[in-house]
Amino acid sequence: MVKKQNKLLPLTGNEAVANAMRQINPDVVAVFPITPQTAIAQAFAQFVADGDVDTELVRVESEHSAMSCVVGAAAAGARSMTATSSAGLALMWEILYVASSTRLPIVMPVVNRALSAPINIHCDHSDSMGARDAGWLQLYSEDGQEAYDNVILALKIAEDKDVLLPAMVCLDGFITSHSVEAVQLLDDRTVRRFIGAYKPAHPLLNVQKPVTVGPLDFFDYYFEHKRQQIEGMENVFKVYKKAANELSKLTNRKYPLFEEYKTKDAEYIIIALNSTCGTAKAVVDEMRKQKKKVGLLKIRLFRPFPKKEIAKAIEKANVVAVLDRSASFGSDGPVFLEVANAIHDMKKKPILAPYLYGLGGREIGMAHIRQVFEELPKVAREKKTPAVKYINLREK
Amino acid sequence: MKKLKGWKNIPIGGLILEAGNAKDYITGSWRTFRPVKLREKCTNCLICFIYCPDCSIKVKKDKMEGFDYNHCKGCGICANVCPFGAIEMRNENEYQ
Structure with a gap:
């Protein structure tokens, strides 16, 4: 139900996304600044400093490290997130594939920005479009409201046992990320009830049941593991429809494909x-x-x-x-x-x-x-x- | 070759659910040179045991008992660190 107290708030797209992250309350968030994403990391760091979330905020030295950090955290069994743009996404490249191939449901807002050179900080889609074959779900957002909704929806789909794949939520750099629009937030408890607790099947931190993550995989099994990933992507459609209907009931907004x-x-x-x-x-x-x-x-x-x-x-x-x-x-x-x-x-x-x-x-x-x-x-x-x-x- | 499982019957993401299965992987077949203990020179100082990267030095009651040839890759570190020259690397051809 949309309650009366869910008033419209004047938020930038980045603030809307950061608020979705606050309500998700991830166990681990890795942050590294890059324009125009920086404001997400900044707003989220403020939530951590104010004690609004229980998140372990890891300040890493590059985006390659940011993605590596959340891969490790997710494999350990933590709900993990980060955010990036442009060259930051490009630097994550190698680890994007590790995240999807290891079937870790990391949700990452991508604030779309052109790739260098010549250097340019403004919007186009060459960053996320280049990563379209990396095995991540990609949701695109028209405005701050849709970006907020998509982050919550993406998490629900990514963590489904029939999917277990990471997801990018894309929004336009500056045009959406830095423009203030009226955004309606769900209340925190509603979001937390919708996403539920994260229950990974085989967390590394469960020392009672030790598992190996990311072993060598040659011509004997690699192809079979890729086929599983293809299946996980196929499963998104049915999971998407169920999650979208469920979220729709809470927001009164529609989330068609x-x-x-x-x-x-x-x-x-x-x-x-x-x-x-x-x-x-x-x-x-x-x-x-x-x-x-x-x-x-x-x-x-x-x-x-x-x-x-x-x-x-x-x-x-x-x-x-x-x-x-x-x-x-x-x-x-x-x-x-x-x-x-x-x-x-x-x-x-x-x-x-x-x-x-x-x-x-x-x-x-x-x-x-x-x-x-x-x-x-x-x-x-x-x-x-x-x-x-x-x-x-x-x-x- | 043993029968391999199909994609519907293996854990996703390359996960290995059983612990300690590295012992099933016979890396000893990679070896070109084989470490051999010279019994008369060995003092059982066990420096080889500390250095071996593959846990392939067999020890029983504080005594160096030889090598696990199923898993020793023949790197030669043990022969290199032995202060008494008690380990010799010999060509695998001699043992074929």
Whole structure:
């Protein structure tokens, strides 16, 4: 139940995420600063200092160490979290795979920021998109409220015995992380009841039942262990639906695999993720007033990717524009590739139009999105996927 | 080769649930040189026992009793640290 005392609070996206962590009250949190994530670590450190949580806060010397620390803590049997951005995520690379392969349900907010070089602190999705094959769940968040909800939801899914995989909760650097919006927090007890106690099956600290974690695994069993990981990801869909329904009852907000915004009768659909979806919704509202049949499909769960459901959701559209905020140099953007894969064996399918936008925080406004929608009837007439278009890029 | 289990029948994440199973892994087959004790020189000081990284020095009632050849990888540390030259490394070919 949403109680009366759950008032709206003015919080930045980072503060909303830090509050979700406070309510989760993890056993161990490793912190290392990197813009624009730093404010999460800072706010959480304040909760520790104020005695609001029982967490062991570990101040590590790098993100490689932060991820190593939470891997060790999680294997020991502790509920463990950290947070990062950009180059920090890149430095964690090796250990991201250790976390997922060792089946440790670590939840990590990732505040999306461009990768160097040239150095840039602003938003794009090249950090988390690069880590999409690391075996982590990925949830994307349009605003601070969704980021808060996603952290709690991700923890519930990650720790399920049929999943046991780590999860990233992504939110846009600065746009979401540093903007103050109205966020409604659940009360602490409700969150704690929802997530329950963490009961790892084989914690290292149980000296009565010693186990070996992370042994050598050659051509005899490695492949079998990878197959198990694939199964764990497949299991996410059913676990997600159950957890999402349960959380929905507490918040009165909905958590579909992806959000369909006025897409039911839409001839032209934009697919995007994170904060750009808020802008796109405003454009859809405007154009709907002018009787234009347009809609937005907002991806929430990117790993695992709900391809059957997304294919079905867009099958009646004429053209679907896929907006990628990260480049896959030498190929199409990661979101485009997923959508193209999702529809490839459908008999009747929409034409896809790839777009690249917003690298290094390049502005995307309502006018840009309106322009995308206005280009799509021409794509429909030409009946083939056009070359990638760059939004708000100077050609000369 | 023994029959290996399928992916549905092994613990997830590479976890090994039984303790002390390293003894089932016969690392002695990796050996190129084999340590051999020269009985007349050994004083049972047990420095070899302290240094052996694989717990492959057999000790009984404070006496050096030889080597666990199932697990000794033939690194030669024991021969190197022995103050009395009581351990000799010999080519495995001699024992084939």
